[in-house]
Amino acid sequence: MKNFICKFYLAIIMIFLYAPILVLVVLSFNSSKSRVVWGGFTLDWYRDIFRTSQIMSALQNTIVLALGSAFFATIIALLACIGIDAMRRREYSVVMAVTNIPMLNADIVTGIAMMLLLIRFMPLGFSSIMLAHITFNIPYVILSILPRFNQLDVSIYEAARDLGAGPVYSFFKVVLPELAPGIVSGFFMAVTMSMDDFVITYFTKGPGVNTLSTMIYSQIRKGIQPTMYALSTIIFLITVLVLIVANILSAPQKKRGMIHTPGNHI
Amino acid sequence: MLENILSLNNITKSFDGELVLEDLSLDIKRNEFVTLLGPSGCGKTTTLRIIAGFVMPDQGSVLLEGEDITTLPTEKRCINTVFQKYALFPHMTVAENIAFGLKIKKKDDDYIRQKIKYALELVNLTGFEKRKPRSLSGGQQQRIAIARAIVNEPQILLLDEPLGALDLKLRQDMQKELIRLKKELGITFIYVTHDQEEALTMSDKIVVMNQGYIQQIGTPEDIYNEPQNAFVADFIGSANLLAGTMIHDELVSINDVRFDCVDKGFGNNKPVDVVIRPEDVEIREKGQGIFPAVVTSVLFKGVHYEIFAKGIGIDWMIHTTAYHEVGAEIDLYVKPFNIQIMNKPESEDEAVIQTE
CATH class of the missing domain: 3.40.50.300 (P-loop containing nucleotide triphosphate hydrolases)
Incomplete structure (x- = not known):
């Protein structure tokens, strides 16, 4: 009985979480435009996506923004972590508090603030969105990389120097591989944060430049087309795929540690 | 080379x-x-x-x-x-x-x-x-x-x-x-x-x-x-670290009991530090040692017993393979060459160095 209740409870959670997405996926294959009548299976909406230049340019913007902002944010965050790691306890906590504020801050505040800042220096458009995305991604990547620094045994860097390697070679050959899992997961987190963002993009974008989220939002006023269901389904699949890849990339590290716990016995 | x-x-x-x-x-x-x-x-x-x-x-x-x-x-x-x-x-x-x-x-x-x-x-x-x-x-x-x-x-x-x-x-x-x-x-x-x-x-x-x-x-x-000062003696192995007075060459007094030793050149009536290793303190029958003592505790350490005995106002640490009961009245003896004499630190600076 207890077992049944457990499973039932779990089933309800799953239904609430995934039923809406399932409906969306089903509707994306529905040839009827109605949301309640099943008009037969079709792939037309998917075909339409690739025929609508508006969607294609928004898709392109989204991808370039996600990968680009994640790339730059990761580099900046890595450099920041090297500095933060070298700080004393007091400075460390101050900088970490400052780093955390943008994450806790309401998106709309960040969005308006970024707009006010950027509009002073450039016309709002693709570049301003890119700068905004890099900015809000940095704290997330720092938070993903920094724990790796804390786990890092400084003596492996010293050991590399001791064995004849220069400072730069030691960093790339010995330190960076240890940080890699944090860097990779930070990068992917930044990609999804950027793809996910609506509010900040909406405030920092200029006329004529759209990402998928802002474009879908503008479509709502005209009434949502089934192409949007198809597009959302694709985005959902990509997100799932990215998550699986990120998990596979960082999982082996953990598993190895679990199987061979370091012991003092021979 | x-x-x-x-x-x-x-x-x-x-x-x-x-x-x-x-x-x-x-x-x-x-x-x-x-x-x-x-x-x-x-x-x-x-x-x-x-x-x-x-x-x-x-x-x-x-x-x-x-x-x-x-x-x-x-x-x-x-x-x-x-x-x-x-x-x-x-x-x-x-x-x-x-x-x-x-x-x-x-x-x-x-x-x-x-x-x-x-x-x-x-x-x-x-x-x-x-x-x-x-x-x-x-x-x-x-x-x-x-x-x-x-x-x-x-x-x-x-x-x-x-x-x-x-x-x-x-x-x-x-x-x-x-x-x-x-x-x-x-x-x-x-x-x-x-x-x-x-x-x-x-x-x-x-x-x-x-x-x-x-x-x-x-x-x-x-x-x-031959530890050169009290810190070394104390840090290396265990030791009975005692304050004594060098009466003249080859004779040192600890709590007014005189011990023969082999060290020379410390001067007459000079305060010195004395080190005696616990394995060098011998337990003897009553009347055959230098001074009397009473066993206060016995610990089994595997290879030997660690015995503490009180005599002439000092707690002596003794390592021996023979068992002695707590409360036993014994005599203690130390061979002259097992008594190590060291200079007291001369300046305050030196004293700071030597005590942790």
Whole structure:
């Protein structure tokens, strides 16, 4: 009985979480435009996506923004972590508090603030969105990389120097591989944060430049087309795929540690 | 060839205004097994890191084979280190770890392969080439760390408390292993530890340090039998540390009881420190010792009993294989040459150095 209740409870959670997405996926294959009548299976909406230049340019913007902002944010965050790691306890906590504020801050505040800042220096458009995305991604990547620094045994860097390697070679050959899992997961987190963002993009974008989220939002006023269901389904699949890849990339590290716990016995 | 392979001259180093080493000078001879021994915070690890090149001294110079290497970066020194926590590269295999230094020196593949084979044979881990450090035990990781250091044929091998993380049995095995390695390789070992037993077992020469100063340099026998001051006597092994008065040559008085001894040249009626090792205090039948005592506690320590007895106002620590009951009335006796006389610290400065 207890077992049944457990499973039932779990089933309800799953239904609430995934039923809406399932409906969306089903509707994306529905040839009827109605949301309640099943008009037969079709792939037309998917075909339409690739025929609508508006969607294609928004898709392109989204991808370039996600990968680009994640790339730059990761580099900046890595450099920041090297500095933060070298700080004393007091400075460390101050900088970490400052780093955390943008994450806790309401998106709309960040969005308006970024707009006010950027509009002073450039016309709002693709570049301003890119700068905004890099900015809000940095704290997330720092938070993903920094724990790796804390786990890092400084003596492996010293050991590399001791064995004849220069400072730069030691960093790339010995330190960076240890940080890699944090860097990779930070990068992917930044990609999804950027793809996910609506509010900040909406405030920092200029006329004529759209990402998928802002474009879908503008479509709502005209009434949502089934192409949007198809597009959302694709985005959902990509997100799932990215998550699986990120998990596979960082999982082996953990598993190895679990199987061979370091012991003092021979 | 110079007799001294390494010389530290007047090294001073402070961290954040706190003096760690002051005016330290030390010569190390070729092929010696030298141990820097002292409690934590005595400056022994800092000394090692200055030799390795991880720390620059504020003042003073480091000479290797007579050449000044004070400002030479770590990677240019012909010195390799075995780190306390092994510091193996986790993402590389054992073979890649060992080859790391050789690849940087652009040795050819054949040479590297032979060296790996030789080094693994030396540390008794043949066949471990493809393993990852994480899959090895602490003792095995330590051996790989040693192998990785010695394939580079350093002039000096530095070892920073390398056995600290191992359990007792393994530590004793590794001590023997290190002595064997030292003999086979014929290079200079500088070893840092706070474990006095380890130091006594392995070293040719022990440098006892405290609070940034060298307290005594000598062979293990010298350090144990002839400690130069109360700190050394107390830190090396256990000891009955007593205040006494040198009445004249070869006669010392402790709490108004006179003891024959063999030390001379301390002057007449001078206050001195006296060290008597617990194994040198003999328990005798009533009437056959120097003074009477009463047993206050008995502890079984495996090889011997540790007995505390109260006599002439002092708690005597005694190591003996014979059992005595608590409350037993006994006599104590100490052979003259087992009484070690030391000068009292002369200035207040010296006293600060000697007491922790």
